[in-house]
Structures are given as C-alpha cells and as structure tokens.
Amino acid sequence: SYVLSQSPSVSVAPGETARITCGAGNIRTKSVHWYQQKSGQAPVLVIYYDDHRASGIPERFSGSKSGNTATLTIDAVEAGDAADYYCQVWEDTSDHLWVFGGGTKLSVL
Amino acid sequence: EEQLVESGGDLVHPGGSLRLSCVVSGFTLSAYDLSWVRQAPGKGLEWVSTLNGRGDRTFYADPVKGRFTISRDTSKNTLYLQMNSLGAEDTALYYCAKNQGSGSYPFASWGQGTRVTVSS
Numbered sequence: 001s002y003v004l005s006q007s008p009s010v011s012v013a014p015g016e017t018a019r020i021t022c023g024a025g026n027i028r029t030k031s032v033h034w035y036q037q038k039s040g041q042a043p044v045l046v047i048y049y050d051d052h053r054a055s056g057i058p059e060r061f062s063g064s065k066s067g068n069t070a071t072l073t074i075d076a077v078e079a080g081d082a083a084d085y086y087c088q089v090w091e092d093t094s095d096h097l098w099v100f101g102g103g104t105k106l107s108v109l
Numbered sequence: 110e111e112q113l114v115e116s117g118g119d120l121v122h123p124g125g126s127l128r129l130s131c132v133v134s135g136f137t138l139s140a141y142d143l144s145w146v147r148q149a150p151g152k153g154l155e156w157v158s159t160l161n162g163r164g165d166r167t168f169y170a171d172p173v174k175g176r177f178t179i180s181r182d183t184s185k186n187t188l189y190l191q192m193n194s195l196g197a198e199d200t201a202l203y204y205c206a207k208n209q210g211s212g213s214y215p216f217a218s219w220g221q222g223t224r225v226t227v228s229s
Contacts, residue, residue: 006171031213033112033216042219044145045215049213062199075155084153088216092212094214097168098144098156099156100146100153100155102153103154
C-alpha cells in the first residue's frame with residue numbers, strides 16, 4: 001500500500017520558518033493536501049493540490065513539491081501555529097483511495 | 110454555513126456493533142463525496158471509508174473492509190457508518206468529512222467527531 005513519510009516532530013522559534021516534509025516514491029504524480037490539527041480540535045484544510053491555500057489560511061502558509069517530497073512551509077511562525085500537520089494524497093490506482101501521512105508535531109519554542 | 114455533526118459513538122464490547130451518524134447541513138449530500146476518518150488515541154488520522162456523491166460507489170480501508178458499511182439517507186441529510194465485529198483496534202474518534210468535490214478533492218469540512226471505545 002502507498003505510504004507517506006513524515007518526520008514525527010519539528011521545532012522552531014517564533015518568527016522563524018518551519019518546513020514540514022512528506023515523502024513518497026512517486027509523489028510527483030499525486031496531488032497533495034495538508035491539514036492542521038490543533039490539540040482537541042478537528043483537522044482543518046490548509047493547503048490543497050500541492051500549493052493552493054485554503055480559504056482563511058494566512059499567506060505565511062505555502063506548499064510545494066520537488067522530487068519525492070512535498071513540503072509545507074510556514075513563514076514567520078507564531079505560537080498559534082503549534083499543531084499536528086498531516087499530508088494526504090488520493091491513491092486512485094487502488095481501492096484504498098485516501099492515504100494520510102503519520103503527522104508532524106510542530107512545536108514553537 | 111456548512112455543518113457536519115456526528116453521533117452514535119459509545120462504549121461497546123469486542124465483537125459488538127455500532128452505527129454512527131453524521132447529519133449535514135448547508136450543502137446537498139448528493140453533490141459531494143463524503144468520508145469517515147478516524148483517529149485512535151494519541152495517533153494520527155486514518156481514512157476509513159468514502160461514499161461517492163452519486164451514492165453508487167463505496168470504498169473502504171483494508172482494516173475495516175468486510176466489517177464496516179457506509180451509506181446515506183438523503184431525505185435525512187445523514188451519512189452513516191455501520192460497524193460490525195468491532196475490536197480494540199477500532200477504538201478511536203470518528204470524524205465525518207465532506208470532500209470539496211469528487212475524486213481527488215480535499216476534505217474541506219469536518220465534524221467534531223464521535224468517540225468509539227471497544228472494551229470488555
């Protein structure tokens with residue numbers, strides 16, 4: 001089955017740039033979506049189709065893809081950005097349909 | 110405003126059954142794919158099942174295939190997840206989510222979840 005690999009955790013100081021990666025062998029052929037989940041809350045879509053910001057998401061959030069890796073970048077990180085972030089792809093070559101990465105916990109120091 | 114409200118979560122014994130409901134408002138059920146996603150305590154998101162907008166195709170993750178059934182009642186604006194032969198590994202918070210469209214569109218709206226605990 002298709003596997004998306006995310007680092008378990010990323011830590012940055014306020015004002016710095018956070019980069020959260022999502023790796024898979026042929027991710028260049030997939031559309032990647034990113035979700036933010038704050039503690040005790042439902043997930044929220046932040047980036048869709050690799051690099052499109054969802055409604056209401058600050059411009060500090062951006063998405064990109066290169067080689068076997070998709071990246072969620074958060075510029076000028078704020079304390080309120082602390083959350084778990086998940087990548088997701090639609091795996092239409094099988095009946096498994098949707099795959100989530102394991103999630104990355106962003107800590108703001 | 111779009112809303113999805115899950116219910117039906119409970120404590121159930123291993124081998125038992127449960128039916129989850131997700132009442133939606135602010136959009137037409139038949140215009141979008143709808144999905145169930147679960148999150149075990151302290152773990153990540155896991156896709157469970159999707160029903161396409163036309164209501165004629167269902168998809169399931171391997172761990173639930175043959176045990177869970179997704180369905181809907183458009184007259185009640187409600188999505189369901191019938192869960193049978195439950196095991197401890199099914200303990201999780203279950204979210205329903207609205208796909209932004211069909212196919213590869215992302216999950217644009219989520220409910221707050223309903224908790225299922227499988228324990229003796």
